[in-house]
Amino acid sequence: MLTNPDADEASHTERVMSTALEQLESAALSLARSGPIKERLAEAYRNHLALVNAEELPAALHAEFRACHDALTRERPLRGEDAVRATVRKMSSQQADEVACCVVRLFAAMAREAAAETAVARPEVLDAALTNGSGGANGSAGANGSTGANGSAGANGSAGARVLRKGVSQVIELCAAEA
16 A cells, blocks of 8 residues: 655644644634633643643743643542543633633733744844834834834834733734744
8 A cells, every 4th residue: 555655744743742832822712712611611621731731831831821720620520521521510601711811811921932032033023023013123114104102213213112012813923923
């Protein structure tokens, strides 16, 4: 029987564990889908969060990740279910919402960390990401003519203060652009 080595390699690649950032992104996307929050939360944990090794995360995120993990596995399962199903079953919708928010915050923090690491290696990426095209690295105004967060160019023609906070959608776009 003839096999396609490229196809075998591609299927193997799909089984390789993703990075913590990719797993957190997938978990956040699972939570963004339609359906009951408890089902989405259990699916996000089983398919993505359970695969994250806390040691792959920045030290500042270890405690929050462990708290999230513990919040999803704290209950003793009944026969035929796992700890996640038992825990989610006993959660109120508000508790499930809070844990889901924790997952999204973890992803956003991890994405910011990855962007910062990339910026250290490639400063032009950070400049473009932070300014969204307004006030480029050369000190000129961006394509939309704005000059910076304070609305005026600095004394040396620089763009002025830059805002480092990004929304989740902007973080996702930045990560997608990097890939």
